[in-house]
Amino acid sequence: MARYVYQAKNLTGQVMQGEVEAKSESEVRVKLQQMNMQTLRVIPKSQVGIRKSASASPSLFSKKVNSKDMQIFTRQFATLINAGIPVVDALKILGEGLRPGLLKDSALKVKQSIETGRRLADSMAMIPTVFDRLYCNMIQAGEEAGILDGILNRLAIYMEKSQKIKSQVKGAMIYPAVIIAVAILVISGILVFIIPKFQEFFAANGKAPPMLTQMVVKLSQAMIHNWYIYVGALIAGPFLFMNYIKTEEGRTRFETFCFRAPILGELVSKQSFARLTHTLSTLLSSGVGLIEAIDIASKTSGNIVIEKALTRCKDSVMQGKPLALPLSKDKVFPTMVVQMISIGEQSGTLDVMLGKIADFYEDEVENAVKALTSLIEPLLMVVLGGIIAVLVVAMYLPVFNMADVVGG
Numbered sequence: 001m002a003r004y005v006y007q008a009k010n011l012t013g014q015v016m017q018g019e020v021e022a023k024s025e026s027e028v029r030v031k032l033q034q035m036n037m038q039t040l041r042v043i044p045k046s047q048v049g050i051r052k053s054a055s056a057s058p059s060l061f062s063k064k065v066n067s068k069d070m071q072i073f074t075r076q077f078a079t080l081i082n083a084g085i086p087v088v089d090a091l092k093i094l095g096e097g098l099r100p101g102l103l104k105d106s107a108l109k110v111k112q113s114i115e116t117g118r119r120l121a122d123s124m125a126m127i128p129t130v131f132d133r134l135y136c137n138m139i140q141a142g143e144e145a146g147i148l149d150g151i152l153n154r155l156a157i158y159m160e161k162s163q164k165i166k167s168q169v170k171g172a173m174i175y176p177a178v179i180i181a182v183a184i185l186v187i188s189g190i191l192v193f194i195i196p197k198f199q200e201f202f203a204a205n206g207k208a209p210p211m212l213t214q215m216v217v218k219l220s221q222a223m224i225h226n227w228y229i230y231v232g233a234l235i236a237g238p239f240l241f242m243n244y245i246k247t248e249e250g251r252t253r254f255e256t257f258c259f260r261a262p263i264l265g266e267l268v269s270k271q272s273f274a275r276l277t278h279t280l281s282t283l284l285s286s287g288v289g290l291i292e293a294i295d296i297a298s299k300t301s302g303n304i305v306i307e308k309a310l311t312r313c314k315d316s317v318m319q320g321k322p323l324a325l326p327l328s329k330d331k332v333f334p335t336m337v338v339q340m341i342s343i344g345e346q347s348g349t350l351d352v353m354l355g356k357i358a359d360f361y362e363d364e365v366e367n368a369v370k371a372l373t374s375l376i377e378p379l380l381m382v383v384l385g386g387i388i389a390v391l392v393v394a395m396y397l398p399v400f401n402m403a404d405v406v407g408g
Contacts, residue, residue, distance in 0.1 A: 078152030
């Protein structure tokens with residue numbers, strides 16, 4: 001007999017984990033049912049190490065499934081299930097229709113796994129780089145409630161809204177990134193090609209140029225003689241930064257800074273709250289328990305500040321306290337969010353209230369993006385114009401000094 005690692009809920013709703021020896025996954029489920037426990041997930045112990053490594057943060061060059069392809073796959077899957085086609089046949093149709101790649105291979109692997117007797121959610125959980133925890137938990141809720149097609153449609157809507165928010169934030173960052181890149185090229189061109197021409201003129205003059213001019217000339221010489229250092233820094237800098245923020249320390253510092261930054265922080269916080277409340281609403285309306293939903297939402301919120309705050313709140317909820325109570329004591333969450341969650345809990349419509357909060361913050365993100373874009377544009381022009389003005393003044397100061405001498 002093999003050993004299996006399970007995750008299940010007891011009668012009080014607490015999520016339990018453990019190991020059990022059995023001949024098959026079906027036997028594990030039967031044993032857990034006899035213990036009055038609701039099975040959430042069953043994994044052969046031999047695959048635990050593989051799944052952990054697969055679920056770790058992907059490397060910079062690891063293969064990923066395009067979010068648009070995932071949305072289309074989920075929509076088509078829902079349509080096929082709604083038409084009464086069995087899951088195995090639906091996956092076969094989808095797998096054959098997809099273009100070669102990670103998603104196609106994953107769909108066929110899930111189909112093969114189901115044919116061996118595993119459930120759809122457990123089969124998808126074995127490929128966490130494609131089907132994340134939120135996806136698998138919602139699929140599991142859909143299987144248990146017999147509404148898989150409806151859950152798949154909710155997943156597709158969730159992914160579309162999440163992608164919309166991401167696109168808005170990325171769109172706000174593209175313009176300043178392009179401006180900064182062009183400015184770096186222009187300033188580098190001035191220092192490397194134009195400043196040396198003025199330097200020859202200063203040398204022929206025989207007089208020491210002003211301090212500001214000397215500093216600019218030294219910077220120009222450093223770029224000309226050590227150009228490979230600057231080019232290497234421009235290439236390696238983003239790569240090292242991306243790898244640093246993948247570490248626990250780097251992620252914590254970077255996301256905390258982004259969340260609390262004066263201008264950027266407002267946009268990041270609104271995006272995080274929109275994603276968090278939308279995730280919670282989708283999970284709860286799909287039948288996932290509150291504790292499990294909080295755990296999943298905290299890890300998919302996209303910001304370490306909210307993740308830690310939700311983890312603290314989860315401990316209180318597990319003790320039987322309403323969600324709004326620990327949220328009200330945490331300064332991370334706005335008063336409006338806490339009040340609406342409290343009303344939702346009291347009226348038994350928490351998922352609906354969370355959906356309304358998500359809609360509100362999605363609109364706020366759109367407005368914040370427009371405001372940030374209109375603010376960054378003149379700010380960048382002033383900063384970059386100031387840098388170029390300093391370079392021009394530094395080069396013409398000696399000329400002005402010569403004119404004063406001649407005039408005297």
